[in-house]
Amino acid sequence: MPVFDQVSIRTARILLRPLIESDAASLFAVYSDGRVARYLSKPAWSCIDQAHESIARDREALAAGKYLRLGLVVDGIKGLVGECSFFNWVEQCRRAEMGYAMAFDFWGNGFMHEGLTALLTYGFDELNLNRVEADIDPRNRSSARSLERLGFSNEGHLRERWIVNGEVSDTDLYGLLRADWHVLRINSRA
Numbered sequence: 001m002p003v004f005d006q007v008s009i010r011t012a013r014i015l016l017r018p019l020i021e022s023d024a025a026s027l028f029a030v031y032s033d034g035r036v037a038r039y040l041s042k043p044a045w046s047c048i049d050q051a052h053e054s055i056a057r058d059r060e061a062l063a064a065g066k067y068l069r070l071g072l073v074v075d076g077i078k079g080l081v082g083e084c085s086f087f088n089w090v091e092q093c094r095r096a097e098m099g100y101a102m103a104f105d106f107w108g109n110g111f112m113h114e115g116l117t118a119l120l121t122y123g124f125d126e127l128n129l130n131r132v133e134a135d136i137d138p139r140n141r142s143s144a145r146s147l148e149r150l151g152f153s154n155e156g157h158l159r160e161r162w163i164v165n166g167e168v169s170d171t172d173l174y175g176l177l178r179a180d181w182h183v184l185r186i187n188s189r190a
Contacts, residue, residue, distance in 0.1 A: 002127070005062040007070065009118045016070040016084065016115055019058050023071055024051040026080035026103070035104045039140040041162045072102070072115045081106045084119050086132070094130035094178075096123065107142065116150055121185075124178045131177055137162075138172040151184040152176045 008017040019027065028051040030036055037044035045051065058069050069085035082102030089096045098119070102112050123129045134152060136143045144154070152174040161171040 003063055003065045004068045005059065007062075007068065007122075009070070009122055011114050011118045013075050014111060014115055014118075015073045015075075016118055017073065018062055019055045019069065019071045019080070019083065021052070021055060023080045024048060024055060027051040027054065027071075027083070030080075030082060030101050030103045033104050036101055039137040039143065040101065041135075041164060043165050069099075070119070072111065074106070074111055077106075081111060082115070084112070084115050086119070086123055086127075086129075094128060095133065096127075096129055096131075097133045097135065098123075099134070113146055113149065116146070120150065120176070120181060124181050129178060131175060133176075134174040135171050136174065137169050139169070144172065144174075147174045147176075150176065151180055153180075 005018055008015060010016075025048065028045055028048045031040075031045040031051070034044050061067050062069070067085060067087040067089070069083055069087070071080045072082040072084060073079075074081050082100065084098070084100040086096040086098055098116070100112060100116060120132060123132060132152075134147055136147065138144065138157065148154075153176070154172055155175045156173040158171040158173065160168045162169045
């Protein structure tokens with residue numbers, strides 16, 4: 001597995017890069033917001049120390065190639081607006097799961113779509129992934145539309161998979177194959 005502590009990906013409007021200590025306040029703002037955390041498989045953060053601990057874990061994991069989590073920085077906007085990641089690698093199958101979260105105030109601007117497009121391109125082209133999976137709360141229709149726009153297929157529904165703060169929620173499982181991604185990229189250029 002490659003190391004990821006030097007990975008950065010530039011697009012027209014954003015930079016995906018490893019999280020740094022000064023991102024703690026922005027990261028905390030994302031994960032402490034109940035509107036964002038409602039759709040996650042863990043409770044909203046309650047103190048800034050959780051952001052510092054997460055960044056420290058990420059720095060260690062990136063250097064060891066355990067997973068890839070990158071902050072999403074938008075040109076002209078101060079601070080981090082979100083993050084996206086590949087995790088739960090199955091190297092033999094060339095498969096990983098993808099996760100993402102964005103500050104509520106930036107939803108609907110296409111920033112996450114641009115970031116995930118860049119991350120998927122990196123995953124399929126540079127990491128030679130064959131399959132990427134995503135697990136979302138089916139109540140989050142915006143996330144479902146984002147995945148479908150990226151070419152993911154809804155491959156299953158798991159009832160009552162998560163219980164967070166006493167709230168039970170289902171999961172929709174999405175998958176995207178390398179071959180499908182490349183066909184979509186070719187068709188989008190035509």
